[in-house]
Amino acid sequence: MITTLKGDITGLDFTIIVNAANKHLLPGSGVCGAIFSKAGKGLEEECQQLHGCPTGDAKMTKAYGLRCDRIIHAVGPIYLDGNHQERELLESCYWNSLCLAYSYVREQNLEKCTLAFPCISTGIYGFPREEACQIAVKTVKTLMRQYPDAKVIDVIFVCYLQEDYALYKEELKKYEIYG
């Protein structure tokens, strides 16, 4: 199932929440700042051991003070002008995060998993919201189609802003109708 909700991702008790991280895996502002400050010092310490993460990729940590079980730190692209592989890099963030989540499901023998994404790159990194939403939904749908086993993962796009929530509702509706 792929759904959307409006709210603060840091308060959710889903299996995994995704962080819109920076490539140093350091606390920043936005959703990343909120995740690090709620999770506590343990998260910073674990992230220091990971030696960063390339743009378009993702790494998983424990969740410490958060209510979820794990955090996936996905590093979205900084949007320059659309000619610097921003789309491909954003797509690869969603794809790689899903792959990590699926490995976790297998490793832990989970029958179900809830995976919450924020709108990666659309804040400080400046990715146009509408296009980012289309890429996010399309990437998740494509992966689920190619790997039906991954359907044990319920994906929830968690929107902080009403504007994003409206975009995701519309985009998901399109897929329900047209597949």
Ligand code: AR6
């Ligand atoms: N829950 C869900 N979504 C949120 C929350 C929240 N608590 N807070 C903000 N958002 P941004 P980026 C939304 O700027 O563009 C950091 O400094 C927000 O409305 O957090 O990927 C990192 O360390 C927006 O739609 O991330 C990086 O350096 C979305 O989260 C850099 O910012 C992403 O906005 C990453 O920039």
